Amino acid sequence: MALALGCLSPKKIYHEIKRYEEQFGANDSTYWLVFELMWRDYFRLVMEKHPKNFFMQNGIQNNVKWNLKHSVLDLENWKNGKTQNDFVNANMLELKYTGFMSNRGRQNVASYLIHDLKLDWRLGAAYFEEMLIDYDVSSNWCNWAYIAGVGNDPRNGRAFNLDKQVKTYDPESKYRKLWLEK
Ligand SMILES: Cc1cc2nc3c(=O)[nH]c(=O)nc-3n(C[C@H](O)[C@H](O)[C@H](O)COP(=O)(O)OP(=O)(O)OC[C@H]3O[C@@H](n4cnc5c(N)ncnc54)[C@H](O)[C@@H]3O)c2cc1C
Structure with a gap:
């Protein structure tokens, strides 16, 4: 920070x-x-x-094909830690209560919003902008674009396998219990 x-x-x-x-x-x-x-x-x-492109849906790429869902409810549930995934929820609650989230958490919740909920990645980036105590314009928007696959080295986006991530980073549910039981 x-x-x-x-x-x-x-x-x-x-x-x-x-x-x-x-x-x-x-x-x-x-x-x-x-x-x-x-x-x-x-x-x-x-x-x-690219001062403007990182705020555009296609970032610095061309010809990106989107299959978006535009669900306001899914977005609200993501923000409030009420999705189907408890690792995402724990991270989103930490952000909501403290203004902080680890880099691992940021990567996973961003991947979930983009690749599972199929929401416009810029909605997630804008929410981080609103909430993060260490908000930084380049680090935030370029990381989001990277995970959405519209930044550098796109490779169809960075979709994280959340089950695998949980097994590696929170195998005993300590982190999830900390935030979900508040
Ligand atoms: C979707 C997403 C949004 C992010 N938004 C921000 C933001 O608004 N502001 C911000 O400062 N960082 C942002 N980051 C980067 C990173 O998550 C934070 O800098 C990190 O959580 C800070 O923790 P640390 O100091 O323990 O990092 P350490 O791992 O100790 O790294 C040291 C420093 O390197 C830099 N750094 C680490 N990881 C990254 C990264 N992935 N991208 C760019 N710089 C990095 C940071 O300045 C950090 O303080 C974002 C990452 C993602 C995936």
Whole structure:
């Protein structure tokens, strides 16, 4: 969040990581942190290159075929954590109560809205814009477009297998219980 609000510079983080690696050695976490910072930078650059397209349904792609459902009820249920999927619901409730959701959660709820509910991805992006305490225009809209398959490297969109994700990331239902039983 400090990055999104401009309180902390990515360059400072990068140099701190390098300093740490010189002292203690590199590890998986230092690798992934730099990798994620590069995604952040990259999204800023593509947003500068295509300032309008990332708010359009087809993003930076052409000839996308949509099969949308336009269900206002499905959208409301998604926002309020009342879908058929309890992992999605737990994440949406965390967002509603705190303004935060993990990157894993964001990817899964976005995939569910786009590929399962078949809603316009921009409705989800706009809701995140309204709710996230770390809202950032490029990171938000470019990530949504990426999962919808209308950003960079489209490959028909990124549909997540939610059952597999739950088995990997919440096998004992700890996360779901935390938010669903509030
Ligand atoms: C649909 C969707 C919407 C998102 N909307 C936003 C947003 O509005 N604002 C925002 O700051 N991030 C957004 N992200 C990126 C990411 O989810 C958050 O930055 C992350 O949850 C922050 O957690 P962290 O600091 O523990 O990340 P770490 O994994 O520790 O990563 C360190 C930093 O790298 C950057 N980063 C990590 N993952 C991503 C990513 N996928 N894309 C771009 N930058 C990344 C962030 O600045 C993050 O703080 C979004 C991701 C998705 C999938």
